[in-house]
Amino acid sequence: MTFATEEELQWSFELASDAVYFASSDGQTKYYGFGKNVELIGGSFEQVQDWLAKVQQANPQPVFGGFAFDDQEINDSELMNGYFFQPAIVYDVVKQEIIGQNIDLVRQTQPSGAEIVTTEDETDWSARIQAAIDDMRQNSVHEKVVLGRQRQINLSSALNESQLIKSLQKTQPTSYHFVLKHCDELFVSATPERLVKVDGGKVATAAVAGTIKRGENQVNDETLADELWHDQKNRIEHQTVVETIKANLQAANIIDLQMPTAPQILKNPQVQHLYTPITGELPADNNLLGIVKQLHPTPALGGKPRTWALDKIAAIEKYPRGLFSGPIGVITPDADGEFIVGIRAMWYREKMANLFAGAGILADSDAAMEYQETGLKLLPMMNVLKEQILHD
Numbered sequence: 001m002t003f004a005t006e007e008e009l010q011w012s013f014e015l016a017s018d019a020v021y022f023a024s025s026d027g028q029t030k031y032y033g034f035g036k037n038v039e040l041i042g043g044s045f046e047q048v049q050d051w052l053a054k055v056q057q058a059n060p061q062p063v064f065g066g067f068a069f070d071d072q073e074i075n076d077s078e079l080m081n082g083y084f085f086q087p088a089i090v091y092d093v094v095k096q097e098i099i100g101q102n103i104d105l106v107r108q109t110q111p112s113g114a115e116i117v118t119t120e121d122e123t124d125w126s127a128r129i130q131a132a133i134d135d136m137r138q139n140s141v142h143e144k145v146v147l148g149r150q151r152q153i154n155l156s157s158a159l160n161e162s163q164l165i166k167s168l169q170k171t172q173p174t175s176y177h178f179v180l181k182h183c184d185e186l187f188v189s190a191t192p193e194r195l196v197k198v199d200g201g202k203v204a205t206a207a208v209a210g211t212i213k214r215g216e217n218q219v220n221d222e223t224l225a226d227e228l229w230h231d232q233k234n235r236i237e238h239q240t241v242v243e244t245i246k247a248n249l250q251a252a253n254i255i256d257l258q259m260p261t262a263p264q265i266l267k268n269p270q271v272q273h274l275y276t277p278i279t280g281e282l283p284a285d286n287n288l289l290g291i292v293k294q295l296h297p298t299p300a301l302g303g304k305p306r307t308w309a310l311d312k313i314a315a316i317e318k319y320p321r322g323l324f325s326g327p328i329g330v331i332t333p334d335a336d337g338e339f340i341v342g343i344r345a346m347w348y349r350e351k352m353a354n355l356f357a358g359a360g361i362l363a364d365s366d367a368a369m370e371y372q373e374t375g376l377k378l379l380p381m382m383n384v385l386k387e388q389i390l391h392d
């Protein structure tokens with residue numbers, strides 16, 4: 001079989017009823033998968049573990065999908081409450097390998113030219129999150145909660161998926177890209193955040209927490225990065241995530257944990273973050289999904305204490321998150337793979353797009369500033385939607 005061009009893979013994505021596109025910005029991962037051998041809708045960690053073992057034993061091919069953030073259900077969705085599938089065919093673009101049944105690739109499709117018709121925001125969000133700030137001010141054990149909001153967008157016509165993938169590649173070159181398609185539903189993420197990668201016994205994860213905008217020029221950008229790095233609130237928020245990840249990796253028996261002593265800066269086009277990469281060695285008694293289970297949700301997406309934060313999220317957020325901020329990724333038949341955190345994300349169905357963004361809230365947070373920060377985090381998906389419009 002000769003390998004496909006990337007445009008053929010993008011056009012084929014558009015016409016497939018089940019499909020996945022998963023790429024990392026470091027150039028080490030790029031998959032397109034089409035069709036479906038088997039699927040599992042809404043499984044728990046344990047159910048996915050059991051199902052995966054059976055599926056990959058019967059058919060040693062990669063499996064893609066994601067877990068919902070928590071157990072709040074989104075009515076009427078076969079994707080957002082957790083979804084895993086084994087594509088009938090996977091194109092591993094990095095290795096130039098084709099895994100599975102052969103299919104006829106699509107040679108051309110027409111762009112749709114969809115435009116944004118209406119936009120609806122949760123304008124009462126700042127007022128609602130104030131309750132969490134007040135709670136943390138009164139109770140110092142309650143350290144951090146990440147609160148999200150959603151933006152609903154109506155499009156004039158159906159989204160064009162090959163254009164969507166091209167736009168992700170063009171406008172978000174420093175992020176992961178994940179597009180998961182099941183029938184008429186799509187989940188899209190341009191996240192900067194790795195949850196965990198397992199590669200031949202090596203484990204790699206990262207703390208990504210603490211945010212500031214990008215500057216208008218290089219000097220201003222560096223000043224902002226410096227401000228973020230020295231800011232007490234952001235450093236505490238970041239350290240909470242680092243310490244919790246470290247403790248959870250130790251609980252998962254990860255050996256030889258290594259990390260820098262001070263955070264680095266991770267830049268995306270819209271925002272920059274405090275970032276600490278963490279590595280270790282996988283013990284014989286654990287695996288990729290075991291570590292996902294142990295880590296999720298980190299306080300970068302949940303909070304601290306975890307149970308209190310999850311209750312606050314359920315009480316304060318207006319809608320369930322579904323795959324937003326959940327672990328999404330791939331497991332290869334050799335038990336390697338990678339899960340990322342499904343943020344900078346959208347859920348799309350029938351001309352309606354739901355965009356998601358959240359921010360870490362502490363006792364000294366300012367609700368209005370957090371609203372602005374979440375606005376910046378909505379921009380990656382806004383930009384790809386705006387790129388649907390046809391240009392002459």
Ligand SMILES: C=C(O[C@@H]1C=C(C(=O)O)C=C[C@H]1O)C(=O)O
Binds near residue numbers: 146193358
């Ligand atoms: C929750 C989001 O981002 C998370 C929250 C961050 C913060 O509050 O500083 C930074 C990165 C992510 O861990 C999001 O983008 O929706």
